């Protein structure tokens with residue numbers, strides 16, 4: 567079965583195409599299920615080009631819902647969001663996430679920022695922020711609301727090496743995935759950052775082989791995520807081959823038939 571639960575829309579400010587373009591491309595690409603999971607807006611905070619404004623959320627729900635119905639004979643469409651947990655925020659934010667779960671089929675956790683307006687690991691992040699990343703992931707995975715953890719090794723975009731701290735964080739993530747029985751996403755969008763030079767070799771920053779060795783060792787559940795910000799990438803699927811090539815030799819437990827189950831807050 568070919569499914570993808572990680573699909574963005576132009577509302578986030580760094581994706582292109584209409585919502586319907588993603589549906590048409592998924593049909594052409596042979597997908598049976600397409601799940602939309604645009605970045606959750608931050609209530610009361612907006613940074614251009616990062617995520618939709620909170621006032622766009624209603625339109626997002628209505629648009630995806632309309633496409634669900636329009637294309638029901640050709641493809642199954644699911645409603646989701648990619649959410650970020652910031653436990654240091656007011657509890658109102660956690661309630662906001664819970665409200666979205668009520669309206670969605672599933673939520674993905676994809677931590678990019680340390681806070682509203684905080685550091686994005688695509689631009690930086692110090693050791694302390696990396697430790698906070700693991701803590702935030704634990705809050706997310708223990709919440710009972712998360713279907714899978716998107717790009718668990720996203721932080722490698724700006725880390726020059728897989729050193730002792732990266733290793734500790736990687737072990738921590740794998741332990742959490744096992745403890746809470748939550749799949750880890752093998753994200754195909756790391757290709758867009760091109761190969762970089764690390765002491766271990768030339769790699770796309772994620773999925774980073776040293777992390778996925780641990781995932782393979784522990785036989786964690788793995789789900790592929792296209793993380794598309796351009797509909798054409800659902801038609802042209804070269805990225806999957808590039809990513810699997812980078813992880814050659816690892817026996818990963820990739821669940822091709824996985825479908826998110828409806829979750830409830832713990």
Ligand SMILES: [Zn+2]
Nearest residue numbers: 574578580795
């Ligand atoms: Zn994005």
Ligand SMILES: [Zn+2]
Nearest residue numbers: 648676716717
């Ligand atoms: Zn993401």
